[in-house]
Each structure stands twice: as C-alpha cells, then as structure tokens.
Amino acid sequence: MLSPRAVGRNAAARKYDLITALGAYALARDKNDHRLTLRLITLVTARYNWARDELAVGQREIARLWSVDERTVKREMAKLRARGWLVVRRQGARGRVTEYSMDIDRILETTREDWPRVGPDFEHRMQGEPAPDRVVPMPLRGSVPAPDVGDGSEWQLAQAILHAEDPGIYGSWLRALVRSERAGGRLVLRAPSRFHGAYVQSNLMPRVLAACQDIDSDVAEVVIIV
Template sequence: MNPMRLTGPEASVIKYDLLTALSVAGLNGSPTLQTTLMRLIAAVTARYNWRADELTVGQRDLARMWSVNERTVKREIKRLLDGKILICKRGGVRGRVAAYQLNYDEIAKLSEPCWCLVGPDFDLRMKGRYQGQSTVKIVQLSDYTKPAETEDAAVQSAPGTWQRAMARLAKENADQFNAWFSQLKYTSFDQGILRLRAPSKFAQRYIETHLMRPLVSAVEAELGPITRIEFEA
C-alpha cells in the first residue's frame, strides 16, 4: 500500500477498515491470536506514525501499555514478525528504538475469510482495496492434473491423491483455498499420519484453529482415514 494514501482524504476509512480487519481476524482466531492482535491494535491506535508508515515504540513503553513484562513484549513482536504481520524496517541497535511497518498484504490475507462477517459493504471495500495488490500465490487447478514428481510412491497408489484432495478444497471454497490451502506443501502420508509444511507458523496456527475440518474431510475422501496431522518446520 502507498503510505501517502494513509494521510490523504480517504485515510480515516482505510485506517478504520484496517483495524476492523485485525479485530475480526483476532475474534475468529485462537485465544493466542486474539491476545496478540489486541495488543497490536492498541499499539497501532496509540502510536503508529501513519505518515512515516512505521511503529517506533520502545519495549518498556509497550510493556507498560500492554500491562506485561518486556520478555512478553519480545515474544509478541517475534510472533508478529514470524507471522509477517509486522516488517522490521530498522533494528533496535545502540540504544535506538526499532521501527516496524504493518504488512498490509499479509493482514489482508489473514483477515479475508472474515470480511464477509462484518458486512457486504466492508467486504466489497476490502476486496477492491487489497485483492489487486495481494502477493498470495494462486494455484491453478491445472497444477493438480498430474502428480508432483517428488510425491511419495505410497500416496500414488492410495485411493486418490493429495492433488485431488486439494482440488476438492478449491471447488468447495476457492477464496479459502487460495488464501490458505494452496500454500501447503505435502510431505508424506503413512499409517494415518499426514505430514505437511505450512508457509509460516502463523498460517499453520490459523489452519489448525480454523480450517482443520474441511482439510481433514477432503484428504480422508481421497487418501483414507487420518489419525493426526503433523506440520513440519
């Protein structure tokens, strides 16, 4: 997003919509995600420099704002960086406070499944504002017409394939598939244990807390019963 838009005539609408997106993503997430995004919203509302497009607040100040210790602040900042919700613009070295920037594309990707929950007007605004800028990898169904060369031989002979399970998910909910499932990497399926690799820990947590039911249903329809799903680093 162009930072100038955050200080122009439509700036207030853009900011409120951004905070709304973070709020509903948190409310529909795990307790950990709720807490993390609530703390981020507080910091952004109080201290984000929209003109410079950065958040520069010391750990001590954040600890006081969030009513936590500085160790918790470090853990929360790391979680937001790992989830790509924040981007580090300048590291905090030699007594200088670190500067962080909101990653608008990642926030849009995280919150998109929840836009419709706010209302059709909000959903329409957000799609018009962010979908053209999204860096989410779109996986075409044609990619699943033949097995990947590195796919495990045991799955090749199983009743169905990982590709067909992904095709099922894409057919059921294309937006959800493009935002979350398309980025999953298949590792193995053995004795009911499905091993996958997620693009980030944040995406992994979101899938674990929101999307396990459709994932398990689609995979079991093609590969057979699943006893558990393991995400590899």
Template sequence: MDLKRFTGPQAGSLKYDLLTAIAIAGLNGTPGFQTSMLRLVALVTARYNWKLDEVSIGQKELARMWAVDERTVKREIKRMIEAKILLQLRPGLRGRVAGYRLNQREIYSRSAPHWQEVGPDFLARMDGHAEPLKAEPPEKVVHVDFRPQAQSAPSTAWGRALARLAESDPELHRNWFASLDFQGFDAGLLMLSAPSGFIAQYVLNHHARRVQDAAALEFPGLRRIHIGA
C-alpha cells in the same frame, strides 16, 4: 504494485478498515492469536505513524501499555514478525528504538474469509483496498486456525470435491475453499462463487490447479474453473 497509502480523503476509512481487519483476524484465531491482535490494535491505535506508515516504540513503553514485562514484549513482537503481521524496518540497537510496519498483505489474507461477516459495505471497501494484491505473484501464506465455515453436503458433486480438498489440506480448505459455493457446470467450465472478489482472485491465482484436480473426478470433462463474487 503498492497497496493504498494512508493519505488523501479516504485515509480515515482505510485506517479504520485495516484496524477492523486486524481485529476480525484475531477474533477468528486461537486464544493466543486473539491476545496478540488485541495488543497490536492497542499499539496501532495509540502510536502508529500513519504518514510514515510505521511505528517506533521502546520495549519499556510497550510493556507498560500492554501491562506485561519486557520479556513478554520481546516474545510478542517476535511472534508478530514471524507471522508476517509486522515487518521490521530497523532493529533496536545501541539505544535506537526499533521500527515496524504493518504488513497489509498478510492482514488482508488472514482476515479475508471473514469480511462478509462484518457487513456488505466493509466487504466492498476491502475488495477495493486489496485490488492491487490480485496481480501479485504467489507468496507463502502463514495460516491460522479460523472457525469452521459451512460446507456443501457431501452427497453433491461439489460437496465431494470439497471433502477431498479438506482431506488433503484441512487448514487450506478451512481458510479458502470452504466458503466457495457451486454455481454450475457447463461445457467443461466449473462455475463457483466466493464471498468476496479478493477470495475469488486469490484462489484462482494461488490454488486453481488444486481445486481443479479435486473437482475433476466429480465433473467429467472439466477443463477450467471460474470463481465469481
């Protein structure tokens, strides 16, 4: 299923929301990732062809825009492609300018833990934009260092389960599990809540077994989990 395209009456809102997602992903990343996302925002704002959903620009022109040399441009574009933020549509060969497309799926995945920090209206819109992702099969996600989020007290059953998840995979815990809150446990059902519907569905689709295994020692008789938003 395709993500929403940048056409129609809601196109303006979708563009601004995507730029905001790029920005908050960068702001919550490492200093190097912050710089990369600032450069990407400048590129997208100035040169992105929203109708074709791509950007084509030469290295010399991009070097002038970013105030760097062409070698830095090559390294930066390579990093963005390896991080799956940009998808290369065609290489720049024999005088032909390379073409790139924003990878909405990766941008949404990286920024999702911080949508609620922008505001409830942004969170609601992004949940709508990302709705097609909820039916997607699992795919490899490249994680970045986000700022630590609040964790439940380790003296509680869910707090101990979170601590177990953090110990097994600190980055995965920081990016996806730390924001999950305990809501209740009844008749074998562990009820949790997430800051957004996207995070809730993503964890259920990709990491439900990991969460259930970590919680099983703390909740005897656990058979399944439910994550609401």
C-alpha cells in the same frame, strides 16, 4: 483487493477498515490469536505513525501499554514478525529503538476470510469494488414502470406491492430478482450477482417476505440465490 494505505484522501476510513478487519479476525480465533491481535491493534492505534508508515516504540513503553513484562513483549513482537504483520525497517542499536512498518497486504490476506462477518458492504469495499450506491443508481420515484403481472405468480404479484410501496427501491434492487422455484413454503429468487443478492438479503428481506406473504400466506421463507 483494496490496500487501505492510511494516507491521503479517505485515510481515516482506511485506518478504521484495517482495524475492523483485524478485530473480526481476532474474534473468530482462539484466545492466543485473539490476545496477540488485540495487542497489535492497541499498539497500532496508540503509537503507529501512519504518515511515515512507522512504528518506533521501546519495549519498556510497549510493556507498560500491554500490562506485561519486557520478556513478553519480545516474544509477542517476534510472533508478529513471524506472521509477516510487522517488518523490521531498522534494527535498534546504541540506545535507538527498533523501527517497524506494517505489511498491510499480508494483514489483509490473512484476515480476508473474516471480512464477510462484518457485512457485504465492508467485504466489497475491501476488495476494491464500488459501494452499493454506485453499483445500481436509484431511479427517480415514478420513473420505474409497474411490473407485469401477466402470469399471476406470487412473486409477480408481490413485486406489484413492492413497486407501489417504493418504486425507487423496487427499481434498484427488487425488479432484477427472478423467480427460480417454489417448494412448499420456500420461495427461491435468483439475483443477477452475488453482491446484489447479499444486499437484498441484508437490507430488504423483511420487506420482500412481507409482500410475498400478503399474496400467499403459505410462503414461510424467501431464499436468494445467484
């Protein structure tokens, strides 16, 4: 799993990824979790020192930021510590505020199940896997041979259409799809990997379905399996 420590190269993107993961988590939960997570997002966005991995803000300032009283701040900060999202680095004393750091690994583990809501590209990036354009290199136009249409199946004929439309897209994403079965208007295609199938489903399905329907108007649905 990619731990997006927001320092060094790509720091800004990693901050956004962390905030996105928290936002997706919050929106899928009840109002109490939603509010607590939103308060953390606002506090981190406004006051977190990413370079030092430090949050050093007084309760009065947090109360003003959250539009609550200091009693509510104490309660909510205690909840964030209990979840392991915030860790006390130095306890406040003699006028010095308490210093916290975020346990980013704990936050990522908690929000993991909500990453697919953002999209397959986000999920794979957070897992430390290559981006889509690094998984399958885009062949040069004209370098991909036309598909064999020997058995005359609706998928092979549709592949010929897709190749004619864009050989690069066909070679990178569609050539590897294999016809699995046909049940009525439902055509099932098998992808070589979960990521490959998810990318086609998210980005190329209208094109695939249109090509299949050009060949056989009875095709009502195309399903990708792994």
